Amino acid sequence: MRKKIANTIFFSWLFLWSFCLNAPLTLAADDINPGVTTIEGELQIKKPILKINIPKLNFSEAAQNVDDLGYLHLPWIGEYVTAIYKFAMVIASIIAVIVLIMQGARVIISAGGEEKNAAYKRILQAVVGLFICWGSYAILYNINPDLVQFKALKVKYIERIPLIDVINEPLDNLQTTYQQIGSLNMPDFKQFDQRWGNITYGNIDKLCDKTKDAGEISKKSNECCTSIQASGCGPTSLAIILTAYGARATPEQTSKFSGKGEEYGRVCNVGTAIGVTISKLDESPWPNFTGSRVNKEKALNLLREGRPIIFLCIGCTGQKTNNETRKYNGHYMVLSGINSEGKVLVSDPGGNKNTAIIWMNESQLDQNGGFWHVYPRNN
Numbered sequence: 012m013r014k015k016i017a018n019t020i021f022f023s024w025l026f027l028w029s030f031c032l033n034a035p036l037t038l039a040a041d042d043i044n045p046g047v048t049t050i051e052g053e054l055q056i057k058k059p060i061l062k063i064n065i066p067k068l069n070f071s072e073a074a075q076n077v078d079d080l081g082y083l084h085l086p087w088i089g090e091y092v093t094a095i096y097k098f099a100m101v102i103a104s105i106i107a108v109i110v111l112i113m114q115g116a117r118v119i120i121s122a123g124g125e126e127k128n129a130a131y132k133r134i135l136q137a138v139v140g141l142f143i144c145w146g147s148y149a150i151l152y153n154i155n156p157d158l159v160q161f162k163a164l165k166v167k168y169i170e171r172i173p174l175i176d177v178i179n180e181p182l183d184n185l186q187t188t189y190q191q192i193g194s195l196n197m198p199d200f201k202q203f204d205q206r207w208g209n210i211t212y213g214n215i216d217k218l219c220d221k222t223k224d225a226g227e228i229s230k231k232s233n234e235c236c237t238s239i240q241a242s243g244c245g246p247t248s249l250a251i252i253l254t255a256y257g258a259r260a261t262p263e264q265t266s267k268f269s270g271k272g273e274e275y276g277r278v279c280n281v282g283t284a285i286g287v288t289i290s291k292l293d294e295s296p297w298p299n300f301t302g303s304r305v306n307k308e309k310a311l312n313l314l315r316e317g318r319p320i321i322f323l324c325i326g327c328t329g330q331k332t333n334n335e336t337r338k339y340n341g342h343y344m345v346l347s348g349i350n351s352e353g354k355v356l357v358s359d360p361g362g363n364k365n366t367a368i369i370w371m372n373e374s375q376l377d378q379n380g381g382f383w384h385v386y387p388r389n390n
Contacts, residue, residue, distance in 0.1 A: 015053065019188070020372065026138065027090045028197075029287030033053075045389055046205075047377075051309070055367055057169065058070040058071075058072065058087065061088050061192075065091075065094045065095060065098055066098060067094065067097075068090065068091065068094035068228065069301075070086075070087050070090055070091075071086050071090065071330070082165045082166060083165070083166045084163040084164070084165060084166075085163055085164045086163040086164070086165060086373050088161070088164050089160070089161025089162055089163060089164065090161070092161050093160065093161050095158075096169075099361055100144055100148070101379050102385070103140070103141075103144050104141065104144065104145075107137045107138075107140055107141045107144075110134075110136075110137040112132060114130040114133040114137070115130075115134070116204075117129075117130040117132045117133075118131065119132075121318060124296075125376075131185050134371075136216045151206070155367070159301065162195040182203055182204075182205045182206045182208045182209060182240060182348040183201070183203060183204065183205060183363070185201055185204045185205065185206075185207075185314075187199060187200060187204075190347075191352065192319075192347045192348045192356065193318065193348060194317060195255040195256065195317065195319065195347075196255060197251060197255045197319065197345070197347050197358055198250075198251055198254045199251075199358060200247050200250055200251050200254070200261070200262050200360055201360055201361075201363070202240055202243040202247040202262060202360045202361060203240045203361075204262070204382050206261075206263070207239050207261065207266070208238060208239055208240035208243075208264050209238055209239075209240060209265055210238060210239050210266065211236045211237075211238060212237060212239045212241075212242055212243045212266045212270050212277065212279075213234055213236030213237070213270045213272075213277055213278075213279035214236075214271055214272050214277070214279070215235055215236045215279055215281075216233070217234065217235040217236070218235060218236065218237075218238055219235040219236060219237050219238075219241075219280065225378060227385060233267060234243070235280075236279040236280065237279070237280055237342035239263070239266050240261055241314075242280075242282070242283070243262055243341050243360075244283075244344070244360050244361050245264040245265050245267070245269065245276070245282075245283035245285045246262055246265035246270075246283065246288070246342040247262040247266075247268045247271070247343075247360035248263045248266070248285070248343045248345045248358075248360055249285065249288065249289070249321065249385065250262045250264065250265040250323045250345060250362065251302060251319070251345045252319050252321065252345060252385045253265070253297055254273050255319060255347075255386070256300070256390070258297050258385070258386055260296075260297060262360075264296065265288075268291075268295050268296065269283060269285075269288040273287075273289070274291075275287065275288055275291050276288035280342065283343070285321055285323070285343060286304055286381065289301075289302040289303075289321075289385060290302075290381055292385075299387055299388050299389070300385060300387055300388065301386065301387075301388050302342055302383055302384055302385035302386065303383070303384055304381055304382065304384075305320070305375070305382050305383070306382065307376055307379070307382060308324075308375075309382075309384075310382035310384070311349070311355075311373065311376075312338055312349075313384055314346055314348055315349055317329075317345060317348060318384065318386065319347045319348070319358075319385075320345070320346040320364070320383065320384055321343060321344075321345060321346075321382070321385060322343070322346045322357075322376070322379065322381075322382055323341075323342075323343055323377055323379055323380035323381045323382075324339045324341070324342045324343050324344060324378065324379060324380070325341055325378055326338070326339075326340055326378045327339060327371070327375055327376070327377075327378035327379060328371075328375055329357055329359075329368030329369075329370065329371040329375060330368065330369065330370050330371065331362070331365065331366060331369060332364065332365060332367075332369055334367070335344070335389040337362070337367075337368050339361070339368075341380070342359075342361055343360070344357050344358065344359045344360065344368065345357070345358040345359075345360075346358075346363075346371075347384075352371075353372070353373070354370040354371070354372060355370060355371045355372065355376065356369070356370055357369055357370055357371055357375060
């Protein structure tokens with residue numbers, strides 16, 4: 012009878028242990044929502060919701076941004092395993108105490124002989140089990156507390172490469188003009204400038220046929236590349252900011268750097284991940300520049316300080332010279348400042364004096380794929 016009771020306790024503990032290990036770790040239904048964007052515009056990270064609660068398990072908040080090496084830190088798996096480990100230690104201790112009580116009673120009521128020896132043997136096993144359970148934890152903790160703590164999971168964040176609008180402005184023989192905004196002299200570079208507009212933007216020499224539509228061109232990403240005129244808004248925006256800070260940079264030069272391949276931000280006929288390009292500036296002809304992705308609030312504060320921002324418009328609208336609205340589905344621009352009326356000033360590399368967006372209000376910035384602050388390292 013006592014053997015059956017002991018087996019019942021053992022298998023109950025085994026069932027409870029396996030049950031805890033297999034407790035589903037699920038996300039809330041709205042956690043996976045491609046329409047919601049944070050992490051400065053791309054991800055929304057929420058704590059998991061357990062279907063089976065574990066005592067004293069409270070998930071911490073995850074950082075909503077990447078570290079300097081481009082990793083997200085997700086602490087929940089480590090916290091989950093740690094909680095199960097501690098819970099299992101408590102359960103094991105309770106079972107060991109029950110075994111000690113049962114076997115102690117067995118020693119008292121037994122007549123001696125084999126039954127008493129078996130009870131002592133079980134007591135010894137329970138004590139040894141308790142020692143292993145708690146002693147191993149204590150030893151590891153005293154050697155190094157990190158040995159009993161599970162570190163946050165590091166997940167590499169992959170920069171999204173947006174689909175960029177094909178700009179159809181005709182090539183034009185332009186003279187670069189400058190506008191003084193704060194302490195910076197902002198050049199009005201255009202991607203359709205005749206000096207560089209017809210240059211291939213990417214690591215394939217063959218220029219795609221301009222008469223083909225964007226859908227047909229995108230199927231030939233390994234055969235040809237579009238020009239700076241058609242899709243060079245990202246590197247042109249970068250050239251605007253570099254030049255404003257006094258560097259010698261043209262859209263041709265920034266396109267050549269970004270266009271070296273996907274690891275530098277450019278995928279032919281797909282788009283430009285300007286964040287990747289910025290992260291490689293230490294390998295560029297402008298190694299004294301650096302930059303980072305910022306959220307909308309930080310971007311607006313920097314603009315008020317006179318620091319320009321590269322802005323990725325995704326389905327956003329802005330106002331032209333005649334105050335008419337223009338919309339881009341995917342387009343990089345430079346936000347150059349905020350005037351006394353609260354308008355966000357724009358340097359649009361994709362439009363001429365009549366078609367370019369020249370200002371936006373703050374609410375129009377909500378339709379975005381990100382903001383990037385590029386600046387000299389010593390600034």
